Amino acid sequence: MIKINENFLKLQAGYLFPEIGRRVRAFKAENPKADVISMGIGDVTQPLAAAVVEAMKKAVDEMGKKETFRGYDDGGVGYEFLRQAIKENDFAVRGADIGIDEIFVSDGAKCDTGNIQEIFGLNNIIAVADPVYPVYVDTNVMAGRTGRAKKNGQYGKIVYMPCEAENNFIPDLPDRAVDIIYLCFPNNPTGAVATKEVLKKWVDFARANKAIIFFDAAYEAFICDPAIPHSIYEIDGAKDVAIEFRSFSKTAGFTGVRCAFTIIPKQLKAYTKDGKAVEVAPVWRRRHCTKFNGVSYVSQAGAAAVYSPQGKKQCRQIIDIYMANAKLILESLSRLGYKVYGGINAPYIWLKTPGRLKSWEFFDLLLTKANVVGTPGAGFGPAGEGYLRLTAFAKPENVKEAMERLAKL
Numbered sequence: 096m097i098k099i100n101e102n103f104l105k106l107q108a109g110y111l112f113p114e115i116g117r118r119v120r121a122f123k124a125e126n127p128k129a130d131v132i133s134m135g136i137g138d139v140t141q142p143l144a145a146a147v148v149e150a151m152k153k154a155v156d157e158m159g160k161k162e163t164f165r166g167y168d169d170g171g172v173g174y175e176f177l178r179q180a181i182k183e184n185d186f187a188v189r190g191a192d193i194g195i196d197e198i199f200v201s202d203g204a205k206c207d208t209g210n211i212q213e214i215f216g217l218n219n220i221i222a223v224a225d226p227v228y229p230v231y232v233d234t235n236v237m238a239g240r241t242g243r244a245k246k247n248g249q250y251g252k253i254v255y256m257p258c259e260a261e262n263n264f265i266p267d268l269p270d271r272a273v274d275i276i277y278l279c280f281p282n283n284p285t286g287a288v289a290t291k292e293v294l295k296k297w298v299d300f301a302r303a304n305k306a307i308i309f310f311d312a313a314y315e316a317f318i319c320d321p322a323i324p325h326s327i328y329e330i331d332g333a334k335d336v337a338i339e340f341r342s343f344s345k346t347a348g349f350t351g352v353r354c355a356f357t358i359i360p361k362q363l364k365a366y367t368k369d370g371k372a373v374e375v376a377p378v379w380r381r382r383h384c385t386k387f388n389g390v391s392y393v394s395q396a397g398a399a400a401v402y403s404p405q406g407k408k409q410c411r412q413i414i415d416i417y418m419a420n421a422k423l424i425l426e427s428l429s430r431l432g433y434k435v436y437g438g439i440n441a442p443y444i445w446l447k448t449p450g451r452l453k454s455w456e457f458f459d460l461l462l463t464k465a466n467v468v469g470t471p472g473a474g475f476g477p478a479g480e481g482y483l484r485l486t487a488f489a490k491p492e493n494v495k496e497a498m499e500r501l502a503k504l
């Protein structure tokens with residue numbers, strides 16, 4: 096008799112986005128003339144940069160000629176031309192010495208942040224922020240690293256670190272030893288960023304506990320403040336204790352193209368039961384090359400073009416459009432008396448609901464009275480109750496219209 100993996104049955108139903116979809120569809124069915132503006136789902140809306148499109152077209156042409164055709168990317172860890180561009184433009188310029196053999200190219204930071212836990216023991220204790228990007232938690236549930244879900248939606252054995260206005264949405268160090276710490280800065284959903292001092296505290300904590308930090312930097316390109324670090328490797332000692340995840344999805348509009356990468360420093364170690372240190376990078380390389388055969392040449396050629404002078408300029412212009420949206424949202428909502436967070440170094444605005452409304456109550460109010468869709472903060476964890484996330488990824492004219500409607504509420 097075939098048995099199901101019961102860890103998967105512990106998962107809470109994928110509740111958040113299906114429920115948003117259900118409520119929006121029901122509203123539209125009753126109000127077919129309503130022009131609903133979505134500021135809910137975190138997907139980009141601007142087209143690819145011209146330099147990226149050009150590079151991808153050229154790559155397609157190469158694939159169509161005998162002389163320049165390419166099959167499998169050797170080893171599946173990414174072409175050297177791309178890893179070299181990453182090394183120089185994302186790390187060397189920030190004083191972080193990352194070798195091209197420490198870079199693993201993949202088709203997404205979602206898969207990488209989800210898969211990375213596989214190479215670590217099931218008895219590790221994980222710590223996550225609350226609210227949190229659900230991928231970190233759900234993949235540990237699937238792996239069997241957690242207990243059952245409790246009434247508030249949190250799982251046994253996970254250490255949750257509440258992020259609230261009182262701690263500026265920066266998690267406090269856990270009051271107990273943990274083995275794996277998930278950090279995401281700039282943060283989805285709160286839009287919070289971490290200073291060098293904050294990251295140093297976490298690096299020191301990880302070093303003291305022989306723990307590893309999984310650092311999700313998918314939104315680093317949205318940092319405007321020059322004092323905020325883009326990479327955890329800008330912090331002394333981080334290469335001993337941190338894995339970093341990056342993606343072209345939000346940086347360069349690659350959500351539909353697919354290209355990302357993970358950094359595993361050579362010196363990063365984990366331990367056997369008897370305390371013997373083992374290098375992590377070769378284990379990940381083994382896992383990566385066993386289960387994955389590389390990102391398409393066309394996508395990698397497009398990703399490399401993000402680092403060309405034209406590509407950099409064009410991607411910056413696209414990010415500036417989103418950050419102008421964020422500024423408009425922040426200013427409009429502040430003027431209307433809302434308490435708003437994030438939105439300065441991140442494309443997310445984390446909005447305190449007025450009058451102590453619950454997240455879903457405020458969601459319904461915005462949908463029915465202003466025809467604007469946000470994401471209820473409670474969907475990211477209990478500490479998100481009483482908040483709503485708005486994204487700056489909508490089209491500028493829609494953001495403007497949405498803010499005008501909110502002013503009339």
Ligand SMILES: *Cc1c(COP(=O)(O)O)cnc(C)c1O
Pocket residue numbers: 137202203204205206228279283311313341342343344345350354355
């Ligand atoms: C969008 C996002 C990613 C990127 O995922 P891809 O699979 O690369 O598209 C990673 N982490 C967070 C927190 C995100 O919001």
